[in-house]
Amino acid sequence: MKKQPISPWFPWLDDYYYKIINQFKKKKNYKAYIFCALNDLGISSLIYALTKWIFCINKQKIYSCSICTNCILLQKNIHPDLYIIKNNTKENFTNVDYIRNLIDKIYQTSYKDVSKIIWFANFKQLNLFSKNVLLKTLEEPPKNTFFFLQCNNKDEILPTIYSRCQFWNINSPNEKIGLLWLKENFKNYKILKIKSIQSALRICNYIPINALQLLNNNIWKNRSIFYNILLSSFKKNIMNLLSILDNNNILFYLDWIYFILLDVIKLHLKIDFKFFYNLDQISIIYELFNIIFLKKIILMIKKIFFYKKILIKINKINHKLVIINLLLSLEEIYQS
Numbered sequence: 001m002k003k004q005p006i007s008p009w010f011p012w013l014d015d016y017y018y019k020i021i022n023q024f025k026k027k028k029n030y031k032a033y034i035f036c037a038l039n040d041l042g043i044s045s046l047i048y049a050l051t052k053w054i055f056c057i058n059k060q061k062i063y064s065c066s067i068c069t070n071c072i073l074l075q076k077n078i079h080p081d082l083y084i085i086k087n088n089t090k091e092n093f094t095n096v097d098y099i100r101n102l103i104d105k106i107y108q109t110s111y112k113d114v115s116k117i118i119w120f121a122n123f124k125q126l127n128l129f130s131k132n133v134l135l136k137t138l139e140e141p142p143k144n145t146f147f148f149l150q151c152n153n154k155d156e157i158l159p160t161i162y163s164r165c166q167f168w169n170i171n172s173p174n175e176k177i178g179l180l181w182l183k184e185n186f187k188n189y190k191i192l193k194i195k196s197i198q199s200a201l202r203i204c205n206y207i208p209i210n211a212l213q214l215l216n217n218n219i220w221k222n223r224s225i226f227y228n229i230l231l232s233s234f235k236k237n238i239m240n241l242l243s244i245l246d247n248n249n250i251l252f253y254l255d256w257i258y259f260i261l262l263d264v265i266k267l268h269l270k271i272d273f274k275f276f277y278n279l280d281q282i283s284i285i286y287e288l289f290n291i292i293f294l295k296k297i298i299l300m301i302k303k304i305f306f307y308k309k310i311l312i313k314i315n316k317i318n319h320k321l322v323i324i325n326l327l328l329s330l331e332e333i334y335q336s
């Protein structure tokens with residue numbers, strides 16, 4: 001989207017934007033849309049851009065004008081016909097009474113005489129009562145009102161609501177688009193080797209926004225040191241990893257061990273290097289390949305998953321103890 005840029009805008013949203021706006025232009029649009037993405041792919045920017053176009057009273061084909069009263073009200077976050085439903089500390093927006101009052105309000109005319117938009121910014125925050133109120137509304141939707149539902153997982157949406165919406169799964173862009181975006185947005189792009197940037201993108205499941213955060217994080221600078229310590233710990237004593245794992249970055253580090261072990265599996269299976277996650281760590285992958293058998297790696301990965309789940313699911317657990325247990329398990333597998 002180039003004409004009147006929405007900031008921040010992400011190129012992988014272009015197709016979704018064009019397709020939905022064209023539905024509106026052809027009057028083949030839906031009343032309610034669900035946007036689903038597992039991770040941060042900029043869905044809010046997409047919904048914001050669609051809202052702006054719907055409200056704009058001086059549309060420039062598929063673009064909003066950015067200068068009409070409606071565009072300006074929206075840019076200032078004070079458009080009276082946009083209702084964003086999201087919990088904050090002041091008011092429980094997902095409370096059923098709040099939702100009921102809101103629905104009553106939208107049956108009245110819109111303030112700016114264009115449309116009304118109800119944006120559920122985190123659908124899973126709604127309780128069952130609120131979801132049922134929404135369902136009733138979608139069964140007989142008020143005129144000129146559109147609903148945008150934002151979620152991380154399709155299962156968060158009741159099947160009865162789902163069947164009344166158009167569902168859009170927002171996917172990670174391909175690697176080429178991801179790298180192009182990083183080239184424009186990562187200020188050290190030219191300093192780092194391309195293989196390192198590519199590895200960050202792959203480790204982040206091709207989600208450019210997450211890769212950018214990782215590349216800007218200090219732990220990325222120390223990644224090679226981390227892998228060297230991992231290798232030497234396997235050679236000498238796995239418990240040496242305790243000092244490096246016992247901190248707030250533990251989940252990152254467990255993922256990194258998992259990804260490099262996956263690459264070692266790929267090497268065992270003679271899979272082409274171009275499909276590896278850690279394109280910049282081939283020598284470490286070779287060294288690990290030489291000291292750990294395939295069967296043991298698979299067992300180790302299972303243990304890593306098991307203890308990672310414990311760390312994520314149990315809030316008040318002694319992290320250090322969990323890591324010790326994990327390392328003891330890895331050692332047992334390695335020595336067997």
Ligand SMILES: [Zn+2]
Binds near residue numbers: 057058065
């Ligand atoms: Zn406008």
